[in-house]
Amino acid sequence: MSKQVTRREFLNLISAAGGTAAALKAGSALGLLPNTAQAASLDLKAANASSRKIAILGAGLSGLTIAYELSKVGYDCTILEASHRPGGRIFTIRHGDLIDEIGNRQYCQFDDEPHMYFNAGAARIPSTHRNLLAYCKELDIDLEIFINENKTSYVQDDALLGGKPIRNIDYTTHTRGFLAELLAKSLDNAEMDQPFTDAEAETLMGIISSFGDLGEDHLYKGSFRAGYASGGFLKHGVQKDIIAFRDLLKTPMGRQLLNANEGDTGPVLLQARGGMDRIIQGFTNHVGHQIRYRSMVNAVQVKDDGVEISYDQDGSRHLLQADYCFNCIPSHLMTGISNNFPSQYINALKYIRRGTAYKAAFQAKQRFWEEEDIYGGISWMNNPSNQIWYPTAGIHKQKGILLGAYDYGNGELHTAMTQQQRIEAHLTDGEKIHPNYRNLVEKPITIAWHRMNHMLGCSARWERSRSGWTQEEEELYHHLQQPVNGRHYMIGDQVSMHSAWQESAVMSAQWALADMDQRLRVQVDE
Amino acid sequence: MLKTFFAFSLCTVFWGSLNAAETAREPINDRYCTTCHGADGRGNEGVQAPRLAGMEPWYLRRQLQNFRADVRGVHPEDREGIAMRPMATKLTDASIDDIIDWVSSWEYVPAEATIDGDPARGRNLYSGCAVCHGGSAEGNESLGAPALAGQNDWYLLTQLKNFMAGYRGAHPDDSYGAQMRTMVNTLRNEAGILNVVSYINTLSR
Numbered sequence: 001m002s003k004q005v006t007r008r009e010f011l012n013l014i015s016a017a018g019g020t021a022a023a024l025k026a027g028s029a030l031g032l033l034p035n036t037a038q039a040a041s042l043d044l045k046a047a048n049a050s051s052r053k054i055a056i057l058g059a060g061l062s063g064l065t066i067a068y069e070l071s072k073v074g075y076d077c078t079i080l081e082a083s084h085r086p087g088g089r090i091f092t093i094r095h096g097d098l099i100d101e102i103g104n105r106q107y108c109q110f111d112d113e114p115h116m117y118f119n120a121g122a123a124r125i126p127s128t129h130r131n132l133l134a135y136c137k138e139l140d141i142d143l144e145i146f147i148n149e150n151k152t153s154y155v156q157d158d159a160l161l162g163g164k165p166i167r168n169i170d171y172t173t174h175t176r177g178f179l180a181e182l183l184a185k186s187l188d189n190a191e192m193d194q195p196f197t198d199a200e201a202e203t204l205m206g207i208i209s210s211f212g213d214l215g216e217d218h219l220y221k222g223s224f225r226a227g228y229a230s231g232g233f234l235k236h237g238v239q240k241d242i243i244a245f246r247d248l249l250k251t252p253m254g255r256q257l258l259n260a261n262e263g264d265t266g267p268v269l270l271q272a273r274g275g276m277d278r279i280i281q282g283f284t285n286h287v288g289h290q291i292r293y294r295s296m297v298n299a300v301q302v303k304d305d306g307v308e309i310s311y312d313q314d315g316s317r318h319l320l321q322a323d324y325c326f327n328c329i330p331s332h333l334m335t336g337i338s339n340n341f342p343s344q345y346i347n348a349l350k351y352i353r354r355g356t357a358y359k360a361a362f363q364a365k366q367r368f369w370e371e372e373d374i375y376g377g378i379s380w381m382n383n384p385s386n387q388i389w390y391p392t393a394g395i396h397k398q399k400g401i402l403l404g405a406y407d408y409g410n411g412e413l414h415t416a417m418t419q420q421q422r423i424e425a426h427l428t429d430g431e432k433i434h435p436n437y438r439n440l441v442e443k444p445i446t447i448a449w450h451r452m453n454h455m456l457g458c459s460a461r462w463e464r465s466r467s468g469w470t471q472e473e474e475e476l477y478h479h480l481q482q483p484v485n486g487r488h489y490m491i492g493d494q495v496s497m498h499s500a501w502q503e504s505a506v507m508s509a510q511w512a513l514a515d516m517d518q519r520l521r522v523q524v525d526e
Numbered sequence: 527m528l529k530t531f532f533a534f535s536l537c538t539v540f541w542g543s544l545n546a547a548e549t550a551r552e553p554i555n556d557r558y559c560t561t562c563h564g565a566d567g568r569g570n571e572g573v574q575a576p577r578l579a580g581m582e583p584w585y586l587r588r589q590l591q592n593f594r595a596d597v598r599g600v601h602p603e604d605r606e607g608i609a610m611r612p613m614a615t616k617l618t619d620a621s622i623d624d625i626i627d628w629v630s631s632w633e634y635v636p637a638e639a640t641i642d643g644d645p646a647r648g649r650n651l652y653s654g655c656a657v658c659h660g661g662s663a664e665g666n667e668s669l670g671a672p673a674l675a676g677q678n679d680w681y682l683l684t685q686l687k688n689f690m691a692g693y694r695g696a697h698p699d700d701s702y703g704a705q706m707r708t709m710v711n712t713l714r715n716e717a718g719i720l721n722v723v724s725y726i727n728t729l730s731r
Contacts, residue, residue, distance in 0.1 A: 082561075102558050103612030298565040336563070336570025350572060416608060451612075453561050456573055 039130040040510045044517050045524075047074035055080070055309050055322035057300070057329050059291050060088025061502055062491040064283035065135070065509035066326045067290055077287065078320060080295040080311050082454040086284055088328070088492075089121035089449065089458065090502065092275030093361070099445055100453040104419050109443040110363045110401060115394030117275045118361040118401045120447040121458075122502050123389075124148065125270040129503035131510060132279075136272070139282030146269040147392060149260040150377020154433045157251035157382035161243070165379075165433045168257065170226050170243060173213070175254055177220030178245040180212020188218065253382050260378065264501070274393075279502070296454075297329060299338035302484045310338075326512060328492035328505075330354065330457055331480075341484055348480035351473070352494060353464070354457025356450045358411030360385070360404045360426050362441035367400045368434065384413050385429035402441065404430055408500075411458070415448040422446045459493055459500035469497070481511065486519050556621035557628055558613060566632040569678040571640070574606050576681035580634030582665060583626045585672040588702075590614050590622050597697045604693040606684060636676035639727040641683065641720060648725030654712045655722065658705075664731040670702045675729040682726065686710055686719045 052075050056063045059081035067077045083100065085091075093099065095112035099120075110116045124146050125132060136143055151169035160166070187205060196204065208214070213223035221242070228237035248254070261267060272278040284291070292313060299310040307325035311318055327334065331349040339346075369375075369390045376392040389403035404426040407414060414422050423444045431437040449458035462473050469477075477497065483489045489512040496504035559578060564570035567578035578586065592598040593614030599607030617625070655663070658671035665673030674682060688694035689710040695703025713719050 102561065103614075103616055105616075296560060296565075332572035333561070333570070335572030336560075336568070336575070337565045338568070354573075418612075451609075453558060456561065 039134040040507070040514075042069055042510060042513055042517075044069060044073045044513060045520055047076075048520075051323040052076050053306075053322045053324075054078070055307060055320050055325040056290075057297055057309070057325065057327040058082070058088065058492070059086035059284075060328045060492060060505065061090055061280070061283075062328045062493070062505040062509040063326060064280065064287060065506050066491065066513065067287040068135075068283050069509075069513055071287055071290070077290045078322070079287070079291040080297055080309065080320070081291050081293050082296045082329075084293055086288070086291060087121075087277050087280040089455070090276050090280050091119070091121040091447075092277035093118045093120050093445060093447075094275070099447060101446075101448055101451045102453050102456075103451065104446075104448070106419070106445055108445050110445075111399060113394075113397075113399070114274065115391070115397060116363065116399065116401055117393070118403070118445065119271070119276045120359055120361070120445075121449075122276050123271065124265065125272075125502065126264055126266070127268045127270060129501065131506045132503045133270070135282070135506065136279060139279070139285070141279050141282045142273040143270045144273045144392070146271040147376035148265045148267070148269055148378060150374060150390070152373045152375075153377045153388075153390065154379040155251070155253055155257060155381075156379070156433045157253055158432075159382070160251040160253075161247060163432060166243065167227075168377075168380075170240070171248065171254070171257055173223050173226040174220075174243050174245070175248055175258070177212040177214065177223060177242075178248070180208050180214050181218065181220045183208045183212075184214060184218035251382055253380055256380055260380075271392075297337055300325065300327070300334075300488065301338075301340050302488045304485070305487075307487050323487070324516060325488045326491050326509070327488065328490075328494075330455060330492075331460060331490070331494050332457055333454070334490075341488075344476075344479050345484060348476040349490075351462070351476050353461040354450065355459040355461055355500070356407075356409070356411035356415065357458035357500075358405065358407045358414045358446070358448050358450070360406075360414070360422060360444060360446040362402050362404045362426075363443040364400050364402050364441050366398060366440065367394075367396070368436070368440050369402075370396065379433055381429055381433060383429045383432070384410075385426045388430060388433065404441070404444070405446075408458075411448065411450060414446070415450045419446060461499070462497070481508075483512070483515065486516075489516070556617055556625065559625060559629070562609075566635075567629055568632075568635060569637060569681065571678065571680055573609075574680070574684065575609075577637055577676070577678050578629045579632035580636075580673070580676055581629065582667065582672055583630060584667055585665075585670075586626055586629060587622060588670070590617060590625070592697075592700060594622075595699070597699045598694065598703070601688075601693040601696065603691065604688055607688075607694065634676065636730060637678045639679055639724075641679045641724060641727070643717075643720035643722075643724030645721070645725040645728050647718075648721035648723070651713055651718055651722040652725050654709060658709075662731055663726050663729045673731055674726050675731045677726075679723050679727055682723045683719060686713065686723070687716065690719070 054070050054075045054077040056066050056077055056079040059079050063079055067079055070077055093108045094117045095108060095110050097108045099106040099108065153168050154165040155168055155171045156165040184205065187208065209218065212220055213225055214220055222239050224237055224239060226240050229240045230238045295311045295313040297309060297311045298317065301308045306321060306323045309320040309322065309325065311320065331352045332354045335349050374390050375395060376390050379388040384407060385405035387403065387406040391400045394400050405414065414425065417425065427438045449455060462477060463469055480490050481495055491508045491512050493499040493501060493504035493508065495508045498504045559567060562570060562573050562575035563578050569575060569577035589598065593611045594617055599611030658666060658669045659674050660666050663673060663675035665671055685694060689706045692707065695707040697703065713722055
């Protein structure tokens with residue numbers, strides 16, 4: 001007889017299998033623990049007449065968030081932006097746009113059409129990123145669904161089936177089938193020892209069986225989930241041949257493929273219709289007049305009663321006096337700007353390493369992927385170009401913009417190449433999936449964030465080991481989050497524990513605003 | 527007419543990065559230096575880009591020309607040189623002149639010391655360096671030796687290590703680099719490099 005498991009024991013069991021995070025989520029589902037917070041609701045105190053000048057360094061999303069919120073309550077904001085455009089790493093590239101890479105200046109030659117654009121930086125919004133989504137709603141940004149995992153897209157690895165690309169659906173259906181068969185066998189063999197009731201064991205077997213589409217004998221013999229070899233509508237469908245598990249194990253790509261719909265990139269993802277910079281436009285519609293472009297900060301001096309910023313614009317030096325300063329200049333660039341920050345604050349700025357993410361895109365002369373049942377989503381390649389993203393913008397039109405390479409973790413490989421070498425690498429990689437790729441695409445652009453002017457890096461990297469944040473890192477992070485003298489705040493996704501997401505930039509700004517507001521209220525009370 | 531021009535320009539620039547219309551779009555020049563080399567060219571440890579303010583025009587010109595000619599910044603282990611070279615590759619003689627003018631407009635402010643070596647030991651080692659670079663590390667144009675005093679110490683460390691390892695100065699057209707590669711051996715090892723740079727930190731020009 002199986003014994004009943006208490007709710008507490010069930011939690012312990014999950015905890016043993018999945019670690020604390022799994023236990024936290026399960027606990028939340030059982031109503032034991034609180035759920036995550038709603039979007040922040042800032043209730044900022046109106047500006048006081050004698051202390052209302054705000055300097056914002058950088059017109060990225062965090063800086064614009066500050067400007068937008070403080071302008072609402074009467075502050076006088078000035079935004080200094082070193083480059084020619086707002087948005088930082090929220091960068092949608094269209095016809096004629098400058099890609100200001102140091103030593104590799106490019107101008108985008110895409111056709112001048114509304115659907116012909118490329119999100120070179122931020123491209124996805126998880127539906128749980130409530131604070132960003134709240135601004136999208138408030139600023140009336142038109143959103144649409146983003147497709148991350150597409151079952152008809154391809155998987156290609158030179159080591160898999162002689163390098164022949166297979167459909168994602170073939171890889172995932174068969175891999176799930178084989179994994180489920182393994183699980184079912186282990187459950188069958190260990191049934192007597194399982195700490196489950198009979199009913200739970202039956203439910204579990206049902207889940208396993210459904211996960212992999214197993215037969216009644218708990219064996220995997222192929223599945224119609226992978227589509228039909230023929231028929232299926234007016235005639236009976238004929239099942240496709242199975243790809244042997246041993247063959248599927250020739251590629252390690254399951255680690256990416258089975259993760260594409262999980263975590264941060266799990267459904268539902270959203271995007272701004274017409275390009276991610278529509279979000280930036282939503283902010284600049286309100287605070288765009290506050291931005292001084294091509295203004296490079298030269299020095300930041302925190303004083304007793306404010307912050308003094310010196311900057312260069314149009315060949316001359318200017319001084320900006322402010323009561324408060326919010327700074328989203330990348331940490332690795334801030335270390336090269338004169339300042340009077342405390343040494344531990346500077347140590348924190350120096351500690352953060354810069355991300356190396358790299359993307360490339362092509363204009364496609366025809367939407368050849370749609371002829372292969374692909375509408376949006378990602379094909380994965382086990383080569384340095386790694387990914388091809390198919391656009392959802394402009395379905396069934398003549399042309400479209402393809403992402404031809406995305407290397408988030410090791411972009412230095414392509415960054416070190418010349419433009420010609422980069423493009424040739426992506427054509428060579430891409431034609432392994434789409435045989436005529438080289439002739440179907442044109443007008444390439446590449447974005448090496450590590451070399452972009454006024455950026456020199458993608459998202460901040462705090463952690464130096466895979467085993468998580470060290471105590472030293474935690475301390476430096478919390479030190480950098482605190483304002484200098486209550487007057488100067490570092491902001492941006494670099495001052496978060498989850499960099500590379502727009503939500504983190506927004507939340508870092510909201511944290512700083514709430515902190516400033518709290519300090520002001522205390523002053524009034526005193 | 528416009529269409530014909532555009533089609534032609536696309537054919538010619540598919541592999542390149544420039545096109546005729548660019549000047550109409552963004553005001554541009556080659557004054558990119560301060561993004562990496564910091565405000566007023568005072569160097570930026572965050573991206574390991576050295577101080578340009580106070581650098582002699584003749585030395586700056588030679589290095590820019592070396593980078594442009596693939597004489598410097600080509601060894602795969604020379605990470606900082608590799609970061610510099612693509613920018614220099616694009617420079618015309620006129621933009622090198624312009625950059626040198628610009629750099630000369632920055633005030634020379636000596637860098638702060640960031641390393642902990644033994645300056646007393648470094649002093650003995652420095653005697654070999656002084657022959658070319660001067661007793662106060664003030665530099666000597668006639669010998670082609672730049673000033674070292676006031677330069678970022680982390681940069682001097684990297685470059686001396688690069689000379690010692692052959693990441694810099696190994697190109698046959700880099701005769702000054704070849705001299706440095708010979709002389710750097712008198713520092714013997716990384717400890718010697720650390721000590722001599724610590725001594726240079728005590729000098730001023």
